[in-house]
Amino acid sequence: MVLLAALMTGLTMFVGLGGYYAAMYYRFDNVARHMPPKARAELDWLVRSGQRGSDRYYDLFNRYGDDGPRITDLGFIASIGLISILAGGGIATVVARRISRPVTAVARAAAQVSAGDRSVRVDPRGGSGETGELIASFNRMAAEIEAYERERTVLTAGIAHELRTPLTILKGRLHGLADGVIDPAKGEADRLLRQVEQLSTLVEDLRTLAHADAGELELERKPIDLGDVLRAAVADLRASSALVPVAWTEMYVPAVVLGDRVRLTQIFTNILTNAVKHAPPGSRIAVSLVNANGRCVASVIDEGDGFAPEDEHRLFIPFWRAGADKRAGRPGSGIGLTLAAKMVEAHGGRIAAKNRADRSGACFSVSIPAA
Numbered sequence: 001m002v003l004l005a006a007l008m009t010g011l012t013m014f015v016g017l018g019g020y021y022a023a024m025y026y027r028f029d030n031v032a033r034h035m036p037p038k039a040r041a042e043l044d045w046l047v048r049s050g051q052r053g054s055d056r057y058y059d060l061f062n063r064y065g066d067d068g069p070r071i072t073d074l075g076f077i078a079s080i081g082l083i084s085i086l087a088g089g090g091i092a093t094v095v096a097r098r099i100s101r102p103v104t105a106v107a108r109a110a111a112q113v114s115a116g117d118r119s120v121r122v123d124p125r126g127g128s129g130e131t132g133e134l135i136a137s138f139n140r141m142a143a144e145i146e147a148y149e150r151e152r153t154v155l156t157a158g159i160a161h162e163l164r165t166p167l168t169i170l171k172g173r174l175h176g177l178a179d180g181v182i183d184p185a186k187g188e189a190d191r192l193l194r195q196v197e198q199l200s201t202l203v204e205d206l207r208t209l210a211h212a213d214a215g216e217l218e219l220e221r222k223p224i225d226l227g228d229v230l231r232a233a234v235a236d237l238r239a240s241s242a243l244v245p246v247a248w249t250e251m252y253v254p255a256v257v258l259g260d261r262v263r264l265t266q267i268f269t270n271i272l273t274n275a276v277k278h279a280p281p282g283s284r285i286a287v288s289l290v291n292a293n294g295r296c297v298a299s300v301i302d303e304g305d306g307f308a309p310e311d312e313h314r315l316f317i318p319f320w321r322a323g324a325d326k327r328a329g330r331p332g333s334g335i336g337l338t339l340a341a342k343m344v345e346a347h348g349g350r351i352a353a354k355n356r357a358d359r360s361g362a363c364f365s366v367s368i369p370a371a
Contacts, residue, residue: 035060102131106138118146151317158319158334162202166195205335209318212342219260219346223371226296227252227289229261233268234287237276246279252289255296258371263343270336271300271364278304278362291370295349299365306355306362315353316341344368 035043039060046057105122112120121142122135173192176182211217234248257264275285283303290297307315314320319334344351349368356363 039063099131102135106134109138109142113142113145118142118149155318159206162319163199166198170195202335205339209335209339209342212339212346217263217343217346219263221258221260223256224259224261224264226255226257226264226298226368229264230268230287230289230298233265233272236269237272245281246276247282247284249284249286251287253291255289255291255298256371257296257347257368259347259368263346267340267343267366268298268300270340271366274337274364275300275302275304275362278302280304292367294370295367296370297365297367299363301356301361301363303359303361306360307353309355312353316351340366 043057043060046052046054046060051057102122109120109122121139124132124135124139170192173182173188173195177184177188182188208217230252231250234250238248272285272287279285279302285303286299286301288299288301290299316338318338341351344366347368349366351364351366353362353364355361
């Protein structure tokens with residue numbers, strides 16, 4: 001639009017100046033043709049001698065000029081107007097087509113996205129300025145929609161998979177009880193209750209995830225020392241990690257945040273559980289807490305295999321599990337890290353993961369503003 005306005009302004013000035021000089025030449029020629037030979041010779045001499053603006057020059061014009069416009073004068077004016085319209089219209093058409101081409105491309109791409117093709121993008125070379133910003137905004141929107149659709153598909157498949165296993169067990173055991181094949185007196189109720197508890201945990205995790213996505217996760221914020229939360233979480237996991245012998249290293253400094261103790265415990269329990277799951281026997285898990293630039297930063301470092309670099313952006317996708325975890329048969333629903341990330345964000349913090357540089361292993365860090 002700015003380019004079009006500049007072009008039209010320049011065109012108007014050009015046509016105006018051209019029309020002015022053309023009108024002056026036309027008037028000079030018209031007046032000269034109606035002068036007697038002697039007066040015309042004097043006028044030519046005044047022009048040649050550089051006295052175009054002298055009193056005598058204007059006196060000759062006023063004496064032999066005609067104040068009323070003639071038919072030929074009106075034709076000349078119409079010609080100037082027509083040239084201006086044609087030139088301005090031509091330039092406006094060219095610029096308008098240049099502007100409308102990327103806008104049309106965005107409209108077509110939007111129709112394709114609406115029809116279900118989430119991979120469509122608009123070539124950014126087709127526009128600049130405002131149209132370039134429009135194309136960039138559309139491409140970002142399309143990429144976000146595609147990522148959302150991909151995550152939704154993974155989420156739906158994950159929910160179906162996680163629900164199918166306990167439901168299948170429950171259905172089979174209950175059929176056995178109904179048919180008299182299974183003896184209810186041999187701890188069957190406890191086995192069924194474990195499957196129900198697994199389903200309840202999954203449903204509660206999904207509810208928490210939905211509230212976090214909607215920005216409606218309720219937090220009872222109080223001043224809390226993150227060191228106390230980490231000590232308690234590590235203590236709870238020591239017994240379970242005894243089945244996979246690992247050593248724990250802890251290093252905490254006072255670090256108070258304004259947060260929900262239950263949610264913070266859930267965050268670090270999920271991260272620590274993930275570290276235990278990937279820790280080889282006899283390895284070490286290091287847990288630390290420091291203050292840095294007004295933020296409390298907790299880190300959990302293991303000595304496992306780490307993760308593939310291309311999987312870094314997938315670690316916090318619901319129900320996503322790395323191929324190595326599936327091949328190794330490691331337990332887990334793939335929702336723990338997702339929940340941790342969402343609850344960290346609800347506390348105004350950030351969660352990050354990276355592979356260790358000194359050896360194999362991964363480092364998960366949580367940064368929350370200090371109180």
